[in-house]
Amino acid sequence: MYSTKISALRVEERPREILANQGKEFLRSEELLAILIGSGLPSLSALGIAQSILSTIDFDLNRLGRFTASDFMQFRGIGSARASILIAALELGRRRAAYLVPEEVLRIKSSHDAFQVLYPKFMDLDHEEFWVVHLNRAARLLKVERISAGGIAGTVVDVKMIYKSAIAQHTSTLILAHNHPSGQKQASQADRDVTKKNSGSWKTI
Incomplete structure (x- = not known):
């Protein structure tokens, strides 16, 4: 645990100096987080705060991505302002991931391709959402669209909204997904019920 002030560390051990002199790839996760936190407390450095946060989730950054402001504020040294900075940084990372779709995946040829498109939409959610991927006749990506958001146990699916959007996009094929x-x-039973209710409208694969 880093309990001392960052200024007490050797220059080459300080996160900002490592970033400036060696590059971001040389920083550990707790050091990246410490840079966002900024400063610590008299008895606990920013590195110490960062390490205490990450140690509670076994350094699993996927779990960190699901943190709310309240989750961050449970830790010493994290107030509402710093929690907001951390939430904003994680959200920027999530949005960037949503754009990292390889060029070849702009044509959906397999379930793996569909996964690459949809996973960034779902990866940090703590509630259910229903998304639609619109494809043209050549299976090229037209649009990725959220249809609904719900609670932890389900979300409402309005088939009419899906068809309305598909007509507007001149969609030939739809991929439907939820988390x-x-x-x-x-x-779930609700999933089966929705599929059965609309089995005359679409087929599942």
């Missing part, structure tokens, strides 16, 4: 925040991979 389970619990991590449960099996379809």
